[in-house]
Amino acid sequence: MAAAIPAEAKIAATFDARQQLGTLWRHPVLRAALKAVLTVLVATTITFTLIRLLPGNPVDLRIDELTRDGAMTYEEARAQVAGLYAIELDAPLPQQYASFLWNVLHGDLGNSFLSRGTPVTGIILAVLPWTLFAVGTGLLLSFAVGIGLGLLAAYRRGSVFDQAVSTAGSIVSSVPNYLVAILLVLVLGVQLRIVPITQMRGAYSPGVQPGLSLDFIGDVLFHAALPITVFFLTHIGHWILSMRNATLAALEEDFVVAARARGLPDSRITTAYVGRNAVLPLVTQLAISVGFIVGGAVLIEQIFVYQGVGLRLLRAVAQRDYPVMQGILLLVTVSVVVANLVADLLYSRLDPRIGRAA
């Protein structure tokens, strides 16, 4: 008797844990969070693998470089590299991985190879806002204008306006974004000379003082104008077409006819009845886009010499500054994961049909 009870208690205990995990998994928000953490974990592991485990990896190469010509002893080189990479080279591999993870969680991404002693985190944070500003503005503008045009195109289905807008939208969005950028430079800057591109390089003009002055803000906008235009043009097509389709679908819905039967004015129907239903899935797409667009920004920043994260990555690649490369890769992955999470949460808040007991 006495022996049976502890066994039962044990079974009950395991059951409890399984049930708890099961409930956790079922809750949509928690599940999304768990997946996000998992993705970041995988990204960290891949990063670690790339730099440490593969043959010809940067860590060993760096040690080789430092010890060449007897400039340093192997131990000294190892010590220096360890410091740079936030890795303990003497410990067994699993422990190295663990401490790498630990450091990353504490925001320590190592130090740059080139700017000795400058933490990677700091470097990235210095350039990140510029990218986010250009990308964010371009995306938001393209969204706002795109859904407006898409809505109009749907309401004027089959008209010249509709065909023109839809065709233009799909053409511009099929052209690779860096080609659009080059074309802008080529046509506007060099051939037609309406845009002073040489003056627009960089994030802000050398002489201007950073700060919240009108001068500075104006200058920043001047320099960001071309990148923002490229992001605007290359994304607007998608919003126009998506909104057009969503609006056409919403217009077919019975509740729109029912709203007209109630004598509701067209303005109210377009905004709260058709518009709101059509735009709902697009808002989450917007959140997800933010995550991905940072990847495409790299080439744009190079063409316009715009000092954001993308350009910094390219410089790190050119200079073999592996800690910075690794840090940026990790950071961008994390931001994509966060953006997806936000998108999921946003959708469940915006659509009353989700998450509420029916």
Next chain:
Amino acid sequence: MSVISLIAIIARRPVGLIGLLGVGGFLVMTYAVPLVVPPQSTVDVANVYRTPSLVHPLGTDFEGRDVLNQIIYGGRDIVNVALIAALLSTLIAVTFGSLAATLGGKVDTAVLTIADVVLTVPQLIVLIVVAALFRPEGFVLVALILASLQWAGLLRQIRAQVLSLKEREYVEAARSLDLSLFHVIFREMLPNMASYVAIHFIFAMTGAVYAQVGLIVLGLIPLSGANWGVMLYFAQSQGALYFSDSFWYILSPILAISLFQLSLVALASGLEDVFNPRLRVG
């Protein structure tokens, strides 16, 4: 459905027709024309950056070479890599997608999780980092690297399709006849998924072209010879971008790449007509 009737359906709508003509034209130019027109790589410093003329319909480059000739020869590497990458990613997606759906359980969860992670990771940046680390030179390697990131989207679609088709009657009928799993997947289900696969293949190609040219322009793929991307790379690195005489030299590869992408997208649009009879006109 025969190839002729397939083409006829696609060509019925202007979008499909444009897609067919465009893709067809580019394939002919990339593979057939070089058999007839010899490459011209002689340097002629006297003729640098000439504007278009009868002798040089697209002008000349910074070393006096004919641009049109470079455009004709410049597509081959890019199209080759795009085709291989698209083929690889489609194969991976179809194989693992249907396996995951039919086997279910832990295999399914594992495959799905990996796919989700790959989908989340920012492709271009990973490609940049990988290219910087591995310095790929042959185009097969480039294709492999590109394919390794592209399969995830199609895999999810294939998996979803197979999951829904699994429950359908004709599958049950096939299985009750003791036909093997392999037979069921490839003879019964795939024809229904042909639309997804074909359209994904085309978009995988556009993605591969985008990524390739991007990496080349950044100088991360050391290629030589005539190549649309390399032309742009030289334009960038030599500051030709800001030089007004080099307009045609730069515009030509841009047009070539853009028109190729547009043709692919148009063809995909046209293919939707084939697979969605409700959209067919007439």
Next chain:
Amino acid sequence: MSLLSVRDLAIDYRSRRGPVHAVRGVSLDVERGESVAIIGESGSGKTTLAVGLIGLVPRSALVSRGEILFEQDGLPQDVLRMDPEDLRRFRWKEAAMVFQSALNSFNPVINIWSQFLDTARAHEMRDASAVHRKADELLDLVHLDPDRVLRAYPHELSGGMKQRVLIALSLLLGPRLLILDEPTTALDILTQRAIIDLLRELRARLGFAMIFISHDLSLAAELADRVLTMYAGRIVEEARVNDVFYRPRHPYTVGLLRAVPRVSGELGALASIPGTPPDLVRLPTGCAYHPRCPFAVERCRVEDPTLAPVDAPAHTAACLRWQAVAESVGTRRPAEAL
């Protein structure tokens, strides 16, 4: 003067094969407080007629002729010729249309209260607290809990509840005419009973006129004063409710009655009407019903009958052979009719 007077209304739909004649010259009158049922199969044109009454035909449809005269301040107003702003004000205030079973009549992303408020504001009722009071009152009238319902989103309510809410909403502006399209289809039988009782109660209390459209004859028996049967876009019989059930004069009406299985009495054969509804693009010659009609003769293939008085007051039928029908049906004792 009647409340609603429809004169020779014709509505066509555009289609690739040619115009689809959904409504082919319908005339009807509805008096104040009267309840009229329009009964027919699907494809008879009844829903097109209903949406036509408030000028809400879809873009692919065209009103090719006719007038829809609604009495306002003692004068007839043609709904088809109202300017858009007047039409918008007319809708819901004078005539409210409740669509098929309310399943998708509400905007899914805003709550019920907002939809009440939207309706009120569209008709110049701007005082939110007054609207709230009225909404509470109406929801009580339909036996629902206002607090719970107003805060809810449409997907949180059952089909029957949504139908009641829609009925309550339809009364918000005190319309003189309520048009209901298939009010009980897609509801379970208990809810159907509840809705029928509710409509009867509301009519008794508020005195509005009602047009309801259905394929369900039993509904007409419960709620109608007058019944119109509709076939292939035309009214084929019009009579007081008892006359339709006990003394039908058009073969189609007889067919409809016979198709309803008897619950009591002897077991009889289930008689459905043979054949299929006609192609509204290319109609049969002569009488549209003749291919399916057991009473048809040679003349029926040539002549297209119009509604003509038969052997009872306020009873018309569009049939050349109505006397034969009358003989066949006779005057049944009430217990045998349904």
